Amino acid sequence: MLGVLAVVLAGSLLFAAAFGAVALRPDDLLRMTANHLLGAHFAATWRPQDEAIFFAIRLPRVAGAAVVGAALASAGVLFQGLLRNPLADPYALGVSGGAALGGALGFLLSLSFTFLGFSPVPVLAFVGALLAMSLVYALARSGGRAPIVTLLLAGFAVSAIMGYAVSFLLILNDRLQLNLPRVYGWLLGGISVTQWSQLVLAMVMIAAAMAGGWLLRHSLDALSLGEESAQQLGVAVESDKRIVILLGSILTGAAVALGGLIGFVGLFAPHVTRVLVGPRHGLLLPAAALLGAAFLVLADLLARSILPPTEIPVGILTAFVGGPFFLWLLRRERRDYRL
């Protein structure tokens, strides 16, 4: 199954990279990549500008979509596993609110610094996401424990407060001179990779967090039986909870920095994958990451090719395409759905 999903992802990447204002041939793309990465010497059957388009524009874009999709899906698996709540997604613990507020402040303050290739908006969104999640954890914690229900409620409250703070900023836009369409577009999500260094940095963080999550697979499996049972099975529940929340924040924060607030991928990719490969996290985590990556690559392709030259925020597409599919799946699964 992992192999099948990997092939699906590779196919999506190739297809999405070939498609665009300038059509490129998929076989050419493979040869370019082989020349570049493996030191192969295929004769150029393509124009030099094609190569530039591929390496400078297309590839970062589709690779960015894949990385963001994988990160959101993995974070979704981690949070659904930890919170044992089918509605949990990467934004469950206040991240969306924190990232939105951070990003909106980034637009508002019109700062002009770059940090490792990132402009102020993604940097502040990343910081906002981590701060919101830390705040939620701190609020939910009492007596050394952070009960799941309290975490969920604190996450909901923090997210709502920060979300409305963003709405307030948007209403004041006359006085603040915010560029409303740009802010809205960012809030709805859109993959934006302008430099390879951004992508590499995000990839390293995401890969490390995914590996960390995979090492916790046995704890996450045991947690699906409830905290008490997990404790009886030898899981150090509170410390593993902290680690999962930290890893999930890194995944989500990095995804938000590259793609804004893209909804739905992190909710539905874990569910679909659970139907495909079962609930055990050793397989679920990598499979969901592959599926989320392939899905977002294709959604991003649609986002930039439905109404050219207008780019539709990809968050709208993930909801429009993913939503009906998810509903169909829920109705098809006859068994009661529980985590």
Next chain:
Amino acid sequence: MSRLDLRAVSAGYVQPVLHDISLAAEAGEVVALIGPNGAGKSTLLRVAAGVLRPLSGQAWIDGVDLAALSPKQRAQRIAVVPQDAPLPTGLFVREMVGLGRTPYVRTLFGASAKDRAAVEWAISVAGIEPLADRFVDELSGGERQRVILARALAQQPQLLLLDEPTANLDLHHQVAMLELVRGLTREQDLTVLAAVHDLQLAALYCDRAALLHEGRLVSCGAPEAVLTAPLLERTFGQRVVLSAHPTHGVPLVALVPNGNARRVPSRET
């Protein structure tokens, strides 16, 4: 050295629930925890599992203070069959039993041959081979209980804690469950501490009974010594009559109605 040794344990949450409990259980012994609702049976099991730290006193297993063990070390010695716990969808019975190996599996390489062998052993001991490839969420209550017992056995514990192991089971499954447990204590030298509501089952299958009332240990000893009419009446607040079991001679507890059942006034129509 006792298998389980609770020494002057007081424990609870905000307010203490258990007061100054000293109780030991030996290898191969089945000890029933009896007492009315809210007497502290489940809390005592949580202390024995090492999940709840005593406020004062200590809990020892085979001469080691539970507080000194890591969660994994604890779970390699003590297994719990909880009364009810969430069941994930789409998990095969064999995978569910495999979760009992959580305290043993290697972080990087996962289950070893030894882990797999322990799982198959637990499946065969619990007699659930025919269920092994079914989904846990499709099983009946009795089957599920056996699967959870198998999961606990896969932990290869020295101490098995059962919380109402026969609740929701029919007559045959109640007997089957307790005979399985009884057999394990004899063959595997396992120690069992079980919270039991059914005094009849406690009398038939336990070596000793420990009677809890309002967080205190009222009486502990052979079932014949603990299950006496005055003691039960005082702790449960319910009149009972005791006789001898017709075939096995252990105490037979018969309820005596209180005569308080009233007719509900008929509704005016």
